[in-house]
Amino acid sequence: MSATKKTGLYFGTFNPIHIGHLIIANHLVENSDLDEIWLIVTPHNPHKKKKSLLEDHHRLAxxxxxxxxxxxxxxxxxxxxLPQPNYTVNTLVHLEEKYPTKQFALIMGEDNLKSFHKWKNYEVILDRYSIYVYPRISEGTVDTQFYSPTSASSANGIEGGGEVFHPKITKVDAPIMELSSTFIRKGVKAGKNIRPMMPFDVWKYMDEMNFYR
Known part of the structure; x- marks a missing residue:
């Protein structure tokens, strides 16, 4: 019997996907205990305006x-x-029902961790799933229930940059990527050359379809 695969879930609107997303996902799958990562294209993030999003099938493509x-x-x-707007806790329940043999974990940026306490049923998520956090440069502080700034060793050995985390949260020493989909969309609208920021074939698809102009 094969061992259970550990699958990281990287949620996003990917509007559009860019090299920053790829660098983070590839770094995590190559430098953690995750066997694979699914990039889950979200039709409607409850914290983003639907009208600003490209059609679902184009973002997935x-x-x-x-x-x-x-x-x-x-x-x-x-x-x-699934019902919209999409709440992560509902998606996780659906995934567990559909793939009962898989072990799922969440991937999020440090900026998202700072607002994690606002997520629907975040306590349930934290109780049932591991969370891998990659660094971001952002303002604000993380809720002290998720970590406390200290240099002491944690009981379960999870440390990151002098910060001891909640047992279910692991801070990953990944490259800091400040490239954003918003920056790309604004660049396209302004007629800037954004080709280095995206995989070439993605840029080509976007350019031929005249997206974001």
């Missing part, structure tokens, strides 16, 4: 194009047929 050469990374449209 760009993610699929971006991941063609990354066998450990997979595009997922699992949220497309």
């Amino acid at each position: 760009m993610v699929e194009i971006a991941l063609e050469e990354y066998p450990k990374l997979k595009a997922s449209n699992i949220e497309f047929n």
Whole structure:
């Protein structure tokens, strides 16, 4: 009997996907105990305006194009047929029912961890799933229940940059990526050359479809 695969879930609107997303996902799958990572394209993030989003199938298509050469990374449209707006806790329940043999974990930026206490049923998520946090440069502080700034060793050995985390939270020493989809969309609208920021075939798809102009 094969061992249970540990699958990281990287949620995002990917509007559009860019090299920052790829660098983070690839770094995590190559430098953690995650066997694979699913990039879950979210139709409607409750914290973002729906009208600013490209159509779901186009964003999914760009993610699929971006991941063609990354066998450990997979595009997922699992949220497309779930009630909207999409709440992570509901998606996790659906995934566990659909894939009972998989072990799921969440991936999020440090900026998202700072607002994690505002998520629907975040206590349930924290109780049932591991969370891998990659660094971001952002303002604000993380709730002290998630970590406390100290240099002491934690009981379970999870440390990161002098910060001892909640037992379910692991801070990953990944590259800090400040590139954003918003920056790319604004660049496209302003007629700037943003080709270095995206996988070439994704940029080509976006350019041919005249997206974000």
